[in-house]
Amino acid sequence: MKLIKAFKHALNMVRHSKLRSWLTIIGIVIGVASVVSIMSIGAGLEQDITSRLSGMGADLSTITPGFSKASGFSHRMPSGGGSAGGATATDEEVVLDRTDVQVLKSIPEILLINTEIKGSAEVYYLGKRGAVTLTGVDQKVWAQITTLEIRDGRILGPADQNVIVIGGRLADDYFEKPLGINKMITIEGGSFRVVGILDDRSTNIYMPIQMAYQVLDDKETDIYDSIIIKIKDEGEVDYVTEKVEQKLMMTRHVTEKDKDFTISSSKQMEEMRSEMVSSLTTFLTAIAAVALLVGAVGIANTMFTSVLEKTKEIGIMKALGARNKDILAIFLLNAFLIGLIGGIIGVILGYLLSGILPALMGGGGITGRVASAGSLVTIESVLLSLSVAVGIGTLSGAVPAYQASKLKPVDALRYE
Amino acid sequence: MGRTLIELTDLWKIYQMGEVEFAALKGVNLEIDKGEFVAVIGPSGSGKSTMMNLIGCLDLPSRGVIRLDTEDISKLGESDLAQIRGKKIGFIFQQFNLIPTLSVLENVMLPLEFQEVATSVAQQRGLYLLEMVGLNDRVHHLPSQLSGGERQRVAIARSLAVDPDIILADEPTGNLDSKTGKYILDFLNGLHTNEGKTIIIVTHDLNLVKYAEKVVHIKDGEIEKVEYT
Numbered sequence: 256m257k258l259i260k261a262f263k264h265a266l267n268m269v270r271h272s273k274l275r276s277w278l279t280i281i282g283i284v285i286g287v288a289s290v291v292s293i294m295s296i297g298a299g300l301e302q303d304i305t306s307r308l309s310g311m312g313a314d315l316s317t318i319t320p321g322f323s324k325a326s327g328f329s330h331r332m333p334s335g336g337g338s339a340g341g342a343t344a345t346d347e348e349v350v351l352d353r354t355d356v357q358v359l360k361s362i363p364e365i366l367l368i369n370t371e372i373k374g375s376a377e378v379y380y381l382g383k384r385g386a387v388t389l390t391g392v393d394q395k396v397w398a399q400i401t402t403l404e405i406r407d408g409r410i411l412g413p414a415d416q417n418v419i420v421i422g423g424r425l426a427d428d429y430f431e432k433p434l435g436i437n438k439m440i441t442i443e444g445g446s447f448r449v450v451g452i453l454d455d456r457s458t459n460i461y462m463p464i465q466m467a468y469q470v471l472d473d474k475e476t477d478i479y480d481s482i483i484i485k486i487k488d489e490g491e492v493d494y495v496t497e498k499v500e501q502k503l504m505m506t507r508h509v510t511e512k513d514k515d516f517t518i519s520s521s522k523q524m525e526e527m528r529s530e531m532v533s534s535l536t537t538f539l540t541a542i543a544a545v546a547l548l549v550g551a552v553g554i555a556n557t558m559f560t561s562v563l564e565k566t567k568e569i570g571i572m573k574a575l576g577a578r579n580k581d582i583l584a585i586f587l588l589n590a591f592l593i594g595l596i597g598g599i600i601g602v603i604l605g606y607l608l609s610g611i612l613p614a615l616m617g618g619g620g621i622t623g624r625v626a627s628a629g630s631l632v633t634i635e636s637v638l639l640s641l642s643v644a645v646g647i648g649t650l651s652g653a654v655p656a657y658q659a660s661k662l663k664p665v666d667a668l669r670y671e
Numbered sequence: 672m673g674r675t676l677i678e679l680t681d682l683w684k685i686y687q688m689g690e691v692e693f694a695a696l697k698g699v700n701l702e703i704d705k706g707e708f709v710a711v712i713g714p715s716g717s718g719k720s721t722m723m724n725l726i727g728c729l730d731l732p733s734r735g736v737i738r739l740d741t742e743d744i745s746k747l748g749e750s751d752l753a754q755i756r757g758k759k760i761g762f763i764f765q766q767f768n769l770i771p772t773l774s775v776l777e778n779v780m781l782p783l784e785f786q787e788v789a790t791s792v793a794q795q796r797g798l799y800l801l802e803m804v805g806l807n808d809r810v811h812h813l814p815s816q817l818s819g820g821e822r823q824r825v826a827i828a829r830s831l832a833v834d835p836d837i838i839l840a841d842e843p844t845g846n847l848d849s850k851t852g853k854y855i856l857d858f859l860n861g862l863h864t865n866e867g868k869t870i871i872i873v874t875h876d877l878n879l880v881k882y883a884e885k886v887v888h889i890k891d892g893e894i895e896k897v898e899y900t
C-alpha cells in the first residue's frame with residue numbers, strides 16, 4: 256500500500272472516532288501548550304534580564320563590609336558568620352572607611368567612587384509621622400553613578416546640603432497630601448527641602464552623605480555602609496572587580512579564608528538572577544513535560560482501544576491483501592496524526608497563553624517581573640514541542656500498531 | 672476437466688485448547704480444477720470454514736500440503752500469504768465484512784490500494800464493478816445505508832476488484848432471504864460460466880447446491896464424499 260493511501264486511512268480513522276481522537280488530542284494540547292508557554296515566558300524573562308544587563312548599571316560594583324555566603328559567590332565562611340549585615344565574629348567591628356576609598360582611588364580603571372550609608376529615619380510632614388529608609392550618598396558623584404531615574408525636579412548636585420530626593424510613593428501617597436517639589440519635610444528634627452522625585456514606587460529618601468551622618472546618629476563619620484564604584488570600561492568589570500578584591504584583601508590584611516568584605520558587580524548579580532530564572536524555567540518545563548508524558552500515555556491508551564475495536568477490520572484488510580507493514584503504517588500514522596494535530600493546536604494555544612499570562616500577572620515580585628518582561632516565543636521551543644508531540648505520539652502508537660500488524664488473519668476475522 | 676488449481680494433501684488442522692487438542696480437519700485430500708464451481712456442505716462444526724480459511728491463505732495447516740497453482744503455500748510467511756490473498760483470491764463473507772467507515776466505492780477500491788494500483792485506475796475498476804452488481808447509484812453511500820442484499824453485492828464487487836482466479840464464499844447467502852440469495856448465486860454462476868472463475872462456496876441451502884458442478888460433503892473434519900452433478 257502506498258504511504259499516501261495509508262495516510263488517508265489513518266486520517267479516516269481520526270475522523271471517524273472524533274470524540275476519542277479529540278480527547279486524546281486535548282491531552283497532547285495541554286502538554287504542548289504548557290511547555291511552549293512556560294518556555295516562552297522563561298525566555299522572555301531571560302531576555303529582559305539580558306537587556307537590563309546591557310543597559311545602565313552593568314559597569315557598577317558594590318563593596319560592603321562583612322562577608323556572607325548569601326552574597327558571596329563560590330567562597331565560604333569558615334565559621335558561623337553570614338548574617339544579613341555581614342558583620343563577622345571578630346572582636347573589632349568590620350567597617351569600610353577612608354583607607355578603603357584611598358585604595359580604590361589608586362586603581363586607574365575606576366572612574367567614580369560613591370560612598371553610601373543607609374539607615375532608618377523618622378519623617379514628619381503635615382501631621383503624619385513615619386519611619387523610612389534614608390540613604391546618604393556622595394552627592395558630588397551620585398548623579399553620574401546612580402541608576403535611579405528622576406520623575407520630577409532634579410537629582411542631587413555637588414553643592415547641595417539640606418535637600419533631598421524622595422521615592423515616588425513617599426511623594427504621592429505616604430502622607431495626607433502629596434509631597435511635591437520644594438516642599439519642606441522634617442527628618443529626625445531637621446528640615447529638608449525636596450528637590451527631586453524618583454520614578455519608582457519606593458518611600459526612600461536620598462540626601463548628601465554629610466547631612467546623613469548628622470541625621471542618622473548611630474553612624475560614625477567616614478565609616479561607610481557601602482562603596483559603589485563605576486568602572487571606566489564596561490568590558491573590564493570582571494577584571495576590575497577581581498583586582499579591587501585583591502587590593503582590598505591586601506590592605507585589609509585578610510585572605511580568601513577570613514575575608515571581611517564583599518564585592519559584587521551588578522553584572523554578577525544579574526547573571527545570578529538569570530541563572531535562577533533559567534533553573535526555575537527548567538523546573539517548570541519539567542513539570543510541563545510530565546503533562547506531555549500524560550498526553551503520550553493517553554495516545555497509547557487510545558491506540559490500544561482502537562486496535563481492539565478495529566480487530567475485525569484488520570482481519571478484513573488482511574483478507575483483502577494487506578500486509579503487516581500496511582497495517583503498521585496505518586496505525587502508526589494514526590498516532591502520528593494525533594500527535595501532530597495536538598502539537599499544532601498546543602503550540603498555537605501556548606503562543607496565545609504566553610501572551611496572555613504575563614498580562615494577567617500584575618503586581619510585584621516574580622509575577623511582576625514576568626508581567627513587565629512579557630514573553631518570547633522561540634523557534635526552538637515551537638519546534639521542540641512539535642517534534643516531541645509527534646515523536647511521543649508515534650512512539651506511544653508503536654506498540655499498539657505493532658500488535659495490530661501481528662494479528663493473525665483468521666483470529667482477527669473471527670473477532671466480534 | 673481443466674488443470675488442477677487447488678490441491679489439498681493429507682491436510683490437518685488441530686486446535687490446541689489448553690490441555691485438549693481438537694482436530695477440525697483430519698487428513699483431507701481434495702483437488703479443485705481451474706474454473707470449477709464447488710459447493711462445500713456439511714453439518715455445523717464439521718470443518719467447512721476451517722478448510723476455506725486454509726485454501727484462502729488466512730491460516731496455516733497443522734500438517735499436510737496445500738498447493739495453489741502448484742506452489743506449496745503451507746509453509747509460507749505472512750507477507751507472502753498476504754500477496755497471494757491480495758492477487759489470487761476474492762473473499763465473500765456471511766457477514767459481508769465491509770469497512771463501515773469507507774464508502775461503497777472506497778470499499779471496492781481497497782484491495783486495489785493494497786496492490787498499489789493507481790487511484791484513477793482503481794476508481795474506474797470500482798465503478799465498473801459496482802455497475803455490474805447494479806449499485807452504480809449507491810457508490811458514495813456508507814455500507815450502513817444499504818440493505819443486506821446490497822451489502823453483499825458490494826462485497827462481491829470488492830472480491831472481484833483485483834480480478835482474482837478464485838472466489839471463496841463462506842455462506843454468502845446465510846444472512847439473506849432466499850430471493851436475494853438466488854440473485855447472488857446467479858451472479859456467481861455468471862462469473863463462473865462467463866469468466867471462468869473458480870468458485871468455492873460453503874452453504875447449507877440445498878437449493879443453491881444445484882449451481883455447483885462438484886459437491887464436497889464434509890463431516891467431522893473428513894471428506895465424506897465428492898459428488899459431481
Ligand SMILES: Nc1ncnc2c1ncn2[C@@H]1O[C@H](COP(=O)(O)OP(=O)(O)OP(=O)(O)O)[C@@H](O)[C@H]1O
Binds near residue numbers: 693713715722
Ligand atoms: N480457533 C479455534 N479454536 C478452537 N477450535 C476451533 C477454532 N476454530 C474452529 N474451531 C472448531 O473447529 C470445528 C470446525 O469449525 P468450523 O468453523 O470449520 O465449522 P463449520 O463447518 O464452518 O461450521 P458452521 O457451519 O457452523 O460454520 C468446530 O468444532 C470449532 O469449534
Ligand SMILES: [Mg+2]
Binds near residue numbers: 720
Ligand atoms: Mg463456518
